[in-house]
Amino acid sequence: MTTFRLVTPISEEQVRKMNVNDILYITGTIVTARDQAHKRALQFHEEGKSLPLNLEGLAVFHCGPIVKKEREEWKIVAAGPTTSTRMDIFEDQFIKNFKTRVIIGKGGMGKRTTEAMQKYGAIYGAFTGGAAVLAARAITRVKKVEWFDLGMPEALWILGVKEFGPLTVAIDSHGNNLFEDVRSKTEENQKLIYKKLGLIK
Amino acid sequence: MNLKKTIEDVTVNLLRLAVTELPKDVKEALKQAYHHETSQAGKTQLQAILDNIELAEKTSTPMCQDTGTIIFYITAGADVKGLDKVEKALYDATRRATTEVPLRPNAVDPFNRKNTGDNTGRNIPYINWEIKPGNGIEITVLPKGGGSENVCAMGMLSPGEGIRGLKKFVIDTVVKAGSKPCPPNILGVAVGGGADIAMKLAKKALLRPLDKPNVNPELAKLEEDLLEAVNQTGIGPMGLGGKITVLGVNLDYAVRHPASFPAAVAFNCWAARRASARINSDGSTEYLTHEVR
Numbered sequence A: 001m002t003t004f005r006l007v008t009p010i011s012e013e014q015v016r017k018m019n020v021n022d023i024l025y026i027t028g029t030i031v032t033a034r035d036q037a038h039k040r041a042l043q044f045h046e047e048g049k050s051l052p053l054n055l056e057g058l059a060v061f062h063c064g065p066i067v068k069k070e071r072e073e074w075k076i077v078a079a080g081p082t083t084s085t086r087m088d089i090f091e092d093q094f095i096k097n098f099k100t101r102v103i104i105g106k107g108g109m110g111k112r113t114t115e116a117m118q119k120y121g122a123i124y125g126a127f128t129g130g131a132a133v134l135a136a137r138a139i140t141r142v143k144k145v146e147w148f149d150l151g152m153p154e155a156l157w158i159l160g161v162k163e164f165g166p167l168t169v170a171i172d173s174h175g176n177n178l179f180e181d182v183r184s185k186t187e188e189n190q191k192l193i194y195k196k197l198g199l200i201k
Numbered sequence B: 001m002n003l004k005k006t007i008e009d010v011t012v013n014l015l016r017l018a019v020t021e022l023p024k025d026v027k028e029a030l031k032q033a034y035h036h037e038t039s040q041a042g043k044t045q046l047q048a049i050l051d052n053i054e055l056a057e058k059t060s061t062p063m064c065q066d067t068g069t070i071i072f073y074i075t076a077g078a079d080v081k082g083l084d085k086v087e088k089a090l091y092d093a094t095r096r097a098t099t100e101v102p103l104r105p106n107a108v109d110p111f112n113r114k115n116t117g118d119n120t121g122r123n124i125p126y127i128n129w130e131i132k133p134g135n136g137i138e139i140t141v142l143p144k145g146g147g148s149e150n151v152c153a154m155g156m157l158s159p160g161e162g163i164r165g166l167k168k169f170v171i172d173t174v175v176k177a178g179s180k181p182c183p184p185n186i187l188g189v190a191v192g193g194g195a196d197i198a199m200k201l202a203k204k205a206l207l208r209p210l211d212k213p214n215v216n217p218e219l220a221k222l223e224e225d226l227l228e229a230v231n232q233t234g235i236g237p238m239g240l241g242g243k244i245t246v247l248g249v250n251l252d253y254a255v256r257h258p259a260s261f262p263a264a265v266a267f268n269c270w271a272a273r274r275a276s277a278r279i280n281s282d283g284s285t286e287y288l289t290h291e292v293r
């Protein structure tokens, strides 16, 4: 287990050095995006329109933050991760087209995303579910908000972060998926527990 | 004393305390979990949780962005005058806490998808009533997170299978839930009564402090067995693998119809928030779960 402290933009080479179970802290820029933002970004790409910012080497955070405006400035109140599986249907194309190197969320992602991460060089960093205060503390400022018409939780919040983490590398760029490993082990364990308790022969 | 005003003020305090500071028993259990966890990924998650709750407490900020659906448990003394004002006081307190703490507006109309914006609406906050002799009122608030609510399960098991069936049901429910309810979790498990009764008891069982064993030694043993079993699943903190998936199992039951075996499993996440206070007849208040400075 190695701890990485990286500054954005993150290169493919840097990403390829990381393995599942490693710990990552990010300084620089991360961008929140949920279903709606993923959908629109891919639509823009298809239509040849450019995104409001270049996502190459940045981290995308599955998060619908609570934000308030204080004297013309946006302030993050809480910013915990949301369940990532909802973005599974978009993420492979997203990584391919925009060269995002880090995806941050909770609960992990599936096979399609894992394959795309291996192919194009990206990782999934699991942030502790619900740990909203920890996340908010690492966010030094809201740099900008785009696509606000999607609503506060769905908009693209472009955030300046300092030592954002700890992120546990749960999918690496070598085809490993920690959540999948745990799930299959859990199923094996389930049978062992049944046996131990005499629930099956 | 002005009962309505006292209850409202105390309840706003309880809501703030609940969402910003975990009760001692939960904090202690999370510390122990960090100590006992052997998986690196699991330990990292637990450390993040501990840092997060410390920070939340220090800055009086909600520990999780999801401040839940507000559920109340009220034990009212039969001699208290003005009990008809309690409901309004609890609703008003919920509205106030939503802006003052703040709480995330989590009350959505199921049909037109409109968020009421203040955490109140038809049947929410939900109030569970109990009347006891005496002239005090005890208020408990349970802000219940959505992620852990979504994996609660109800089963009408076969009476022939009995406790064996219950064990299997609990294990299967935890495995199916996986990382979704933000483990480590607390489980409330109840059997008997009927579908609604079992779930109500299971949810209420979440309120029992983790350091308080079941008063019934047989059930206490079953709780331990179930805890050991679900912690062998290997799901671990946040589903990243490890031996601490559940912090405690709290059992309750009602007698059952000979032909039914209703079983319910209620989940609470690591953000196992609850707060209680007793208001005495002279208006003095004791906070039961939190130290109030």
Ligand code: SF4
Pocket: A080, A129, A130, A131, B064, B065, B066, B067, B068, B144, B145, B146, B147, B148, B180, B181, B182, B269, B270, B271
């Ligand atoms: S399950 Fe609990 S800790 Fe996780 S996001 Fe929901 S309320 Fe927060």
